[in-house]
Amino acid sequence: MPAPDPLPIHHVLPELLAVLERHGTAVLTAPPGTGKTTVAPLALAEAGMRVLVAEPRRLAVRAAARRMGVSYTIRGERHTGANPMVEVVTTGVLLQRLQRDQELAGVDVVMLDECHERHLDADTALAFLLDVRDTLRPDLRLIATSATADAGPWSRLVSGPVVTATGAAYPVETVWAPPPRPVAPPHGLRVDPALLSHVASVVRRALAEGDGDVLCFLPGVGEIARVAAALSDVPEILQVHGQAPAHVQDAVLSAGPARRVVLATSVAESSLTVPGVRVVVDSGLAREPRTDHARGLGSLTTVRVSKAAAAQRAGRAGREAPGTVYRCWTAADHERLADHPRPEIVLADLTGFALQAACWGDTDASGLALLDPPPPAAMAAATRTLAELGALGPDSRATDRGRRMALAGVHPRLARALLDLGPRAADVVALLSEQLPRDAGDDLVEVWRTARRGGSGFAARWRQEAQRLRRAAGPAGAEIEQDVLAGMAVALAFPERVARRRGGGYLMASGTRAQIPEGSRLQTAEWLAIAVADRPTGSASARIRQAVAIDEDIARLAHPTTTEDEVEWRVPPGERRGDVSARRVERMGAIELSSTPLKDADVREAILYGLRTEEVLTWTKQAKDLRDRLAFCHRAIGAPWPSMDALIDLADQWLEPELSRARHRADLERLDVAQALKRLIPWSERLEKAAPERIHVPSGSHVKIDYSGEQPVLAVKLQELFGWQETPEIAGVPVLVHLLSPAGRPVAVTADLASFWRDGYRSVRAELRGRYPKHPWPEDPLTAVPTHRTRR
Numbered sequence: 001m002p003a004p005d006p007l008p009i010h011h012v013l014p015e016l017l018a019v020l021e022r023h024g025t026a027v028l029t030a031p032p033g034t035g036k037t038t039v040a041p042l043a044l045a046e047a048g049m050r051v052l053v054a055e056p057r058r059l060a061v062r063a064a065a066r067r068m069g070v071s072y073t074i075r076g077e078r079h080t081g082a083n084p085m086v087e088v089v090t091t092g093v094l095l096q097r098l099q100r101d102q103e104l105a106g107v108d109v110v111m112l113d114e115c116h117e118r119h120l121d122a123d124t125a126l127a128f129l130l131d132v133r134d135t136l137r138p139d140l141r142l143i144a145t146s147a148t149a150d151a152g153p154w155s156r157l158v159s160g161p162v163v164t165a166t167g168a169a170y171p172v173e174t175v176w177a178p179p180p181r182p183v184a185p186p187h188g189l190r191v192d193p194a195l196l197s198h199v200a201s202v203v204r205r206a207l208a209e210g211d212g213d214v215l216c217f218l219p220g221v222g223e224i225a226r227v228a229a230a231l232s233d234v235p236e237i238l239q240v241h242g243q244a245p246a247h248v249q250d251a252v253l254s255a256g257p258a259r260r261v262v263l264a265t266s267v268a269e270s271s272l273t274v275p276g277v278r279v280v281v282d283s284g285l286a287r288e289p290r291t292d293h294a295r296g297l298g299s300l301t302t303v304r305v306s307k308a309a310a311a312q313r314a315g316r317a318g319r320e321a322p323g324t325v326y327r328c329w330t331a332a333d334h335e336r337l338a339d340h341p342r343p344e345i346v347l348a349d350l351t352g353f354a355l356q357a358a359c360w361g362d363t364d365a366s367g368l369a370l371l372d373p374p375p376p377a378a379m380a381a382a383t384r385t386l387a388e389l390g391a392l393g394p395d396s397r398a399t400d401r402g403r404r405m406a407l408a409g410v411h412p413r414l415a416r417a418l419l420d421l422g423p424r425a426a427d428v429v430a431l432l433s434e435q436l437p438r439d440a441g442d443d444l445v446e447v448w449r450t451a452r453r454g455g456s457g458f459a460a461r462w463r464q465e466a467q468r469l470r471r472a473a474g475p476a477g478a479e480i481e482q483d484v485l486a487g488m489a490v491a492l493a494f495p496e497r498v499a500r501r502r503g504g505g506y507l508m509a510s511g512t513r514a515q516i517p518e519g520s521r522l523q524t525a526e527w528l529a530i531a532v533a534d535r536p537t538g539s540a541s542a543r544i545r546q547a548v549a550i551d552e553d554i555a556r557l558a559h560p561t562t563t564e565d566e567v568e569w570r571v572p573p574g575e576r577r578g579d580v581s582a583r584r585v586e587r588m589g590a591i592e593l594s595s596t597p598l599k600d601a602d603v604r605e606a607i608l609y610g611l612r613t614e615e616v617l618t619w620t621k622q623a624k625d626l627r628d629r630l631a632f633c634h635r636a637i638g639a640p641w642p643s644m645d646a647l648i649d650l651a652d653q654w655l656e657p658e659l660s661r662a663r664h665r666a667d668l669e670r671l672d673v674a675q676a677l678k679r680l681i682p683w684s685e686r687l688e689k690a691a692p693e694r695i696h697v698p699s700g701s702h703v704k705i706d707y708s709g710e711q712p713v714l715a716v717k718l719q720e721l722f723g724w725q726e727t728p729e730i731a732g733v734p735v736l737v738h739l740l741s742p743a744g745r746p747v748a749v750t751a752d753l754a755s756f757w758r759d760g761y762r763s764v765r766a767e768l769r770g771r772y773p774k775h776p777w778p779e780d781p782l783t784a785v786p787t788h789r790t791r792r
Helices: 008-023 039-046 058-068 091-100 120-135 152-158 193-209 221-230 246-252 307-318 331-335 351-360 376-389 400-407 412-433 444-453 457-473 482-493 552-558 604-613 621-636 647-654 665-669 673-680 753-768
Strands: 025-029 051-055 070-074 077-079 083-090 109-112 141-146 162-164 172-176 213-217 237-240 261-264 277-282 285-292 297-304 323-327 498-502 505-508 513-515 527-534 542-550 562-570 579-588 591-597 694-696 702-706 713-717 736-740 746-750
Touching: 008 025, 008 039, 008 141, 008 162, 025 152, 039 051, 039 083, 039 109, 051 058, 051 091, 058 070, 058 083, 058 246, 083 091, 091 120, 091 351, 091 400, 109 120, 120 141, 120 152, 120 351, 141 152, 152 162, 172 307, 193 213, 193 221, 193 277, 193 323, 213 307, 221 237, 221 261, 237 246, 277 307, 297 527, 307 323, 351 376, 351 400, 351 412, 376 400, 376 412, 400 412, 412 444, 412 457, 412 482, 444 457, 444 482, 444 542, 482 527, 482 542, 482 552, 498 552, 498 591, 505 527, 527 552, 562 604, 579 604, 604 647, 604 665, 621 673, 647 673, 736 753, 746 753
Parallel strands: 025 141, 025 162, 051 083, 051 109, 070 083, 109 141, 172 323, 213 261, 213 277, 237 261, 277 323, 513 542, 713 736
Antiparallel strands: 070 077, 285 297, 498 505, 498 527, 505 513, 527 542, 562 579, 579 591, 694 702, 702 713, 736 746
């Protein structure tokens, strides 16, 4: 089979140059390996244009610049190449340049690479560049590149034609290699160890069945380390991710003398070329950001890869020769995957984006050309945070302080700490701006000490970033002890995460509960400044990842306090019964700092709340009976008899003056409810007439009526009603008669006495007269003498 053109981008370069000449914008689509990242910029440079290439990842920036022999700039690092016409930068660096110089003086073409990955910085930079073309630099040419063929939305967004390079890839055979037994789906950051063991076994299978290097895609650094440990006998394993050391990055970009296994995150999907790969093993998992805007917590979560991403990964096996992709799932599962990954703008914390937009002059980003608008709730949370940090003024426009934050090159929260504390905070801010090593402990000060000792790739990157931040921070201030400085920096960056010990964990100022790992050196601290925390799916408490022990003074420095009079019906933690609480409380968000009793507070609303939510009043039998009689009157007669369904709403009518004098639960419990209820009897009515407490029966007894049901109930011994044919009524409602045996047990229930004497009495008499011979059981109950005694 003849080898395809290794650089098919050459075939479309004339078309690309012509489109740029006519329209000024273009969308360049080409599969990975076609040369779009490296050949197109050099061709534009040869045509006399100065080209700025923006990549979403630092690793891709170095790789592209190295391949082209041009300059590159990433955060804290700049390299000058042999060709001065092309420069490669991260999209983050591009955003900073645009904020400093919107016209991008000296740049003729900007190429935004890998737009299909939908990184937030890339989307933002594209929107800014389109605005620049519309208002300041119509001569600025713009290319958006994508490794996928779905270019219609991009073409409409940039108002430019699509230029397509095709035919670079060799055929790739798909092998479905699901685990032999079901594995647990990913949950948060957790991946079933059984799946990782299976991935390792599939890598071994791929080594045995094919030739060339094996590229294995895994969701994160932790999973890469676990699979690498399971393959410890493989001669050469490279672990590739965004924080990989420089020597690993260099090694992966060059073909090795022997077969290699490259374990990589999504960084190798499209923006990084790994030579020598003939086989891809795909775990089928990726990481996405998640943001809890209500709690101000962000985290990564493990998700199923999309069909588009799976296609990108598989394509890596066919770059140089026919290849194979082993997918660790079934063909049926593949059909259920999402078509595309979700864009970062709908998932991530938008604080940095909102600040960029505000500094650009578009406070709510409504005027920016974006494929997907920012979610309103996430945008609202971001603008609130920026206002609290002093980055936005009352008019929601960026302040001078906010513009300085945007140019610091770190998250606005970290920029706040850097601006407030100066260069002395650079070490801590640099620590928080990098992804910490997987084995970093939860004590951030100890992580800092380890980084200062050096000896690791992370320590080298941290030192470089700290130097950059010191230059950006301005004049130095007084020296501060290391522990104190770390605590101040974290508390200023994340004031809502200042936390105080409460129960078995901590309570953040935001109101979120948090737990520290067992055995942590920090678990005895009274106060913490929490730098990194996440909330596992389904958990009510956050999980503290990194924090610093602080004191109350530092907490007060970072988070404003409020003092207010608090009068409420309060149920203490662990209790079921509440009581009136009248206090002057000083708080730091949700954290209570101190309280003093209020002696003369108006507690009426608190008392009423307690009455509505708890059984506070002492309902004696007498009180319940009276309430039932009043309720019957309301049902049977209506006005002016009041309803008993919402007694607390009538408190002014029946609980005064006791209600005005009550200060605590005990005052309510002592209240004479029966006496108070009598105040609800309408002045024009007589309760004894409307709903008599007792009824006079033929035996001469006065029997109490039960009003607790829908119908009044008269429970009386059968012998006391001899001769009584007419069923009594109360307020027009027939009384339900419960006829009792001599022992007081019901033998019949009727609302029609005449019918009972005629039809039911005989069977009752036959059943009971032998059991109760001392009591009268006449054949004719209508002529018998009623009695509550036995026969003489």
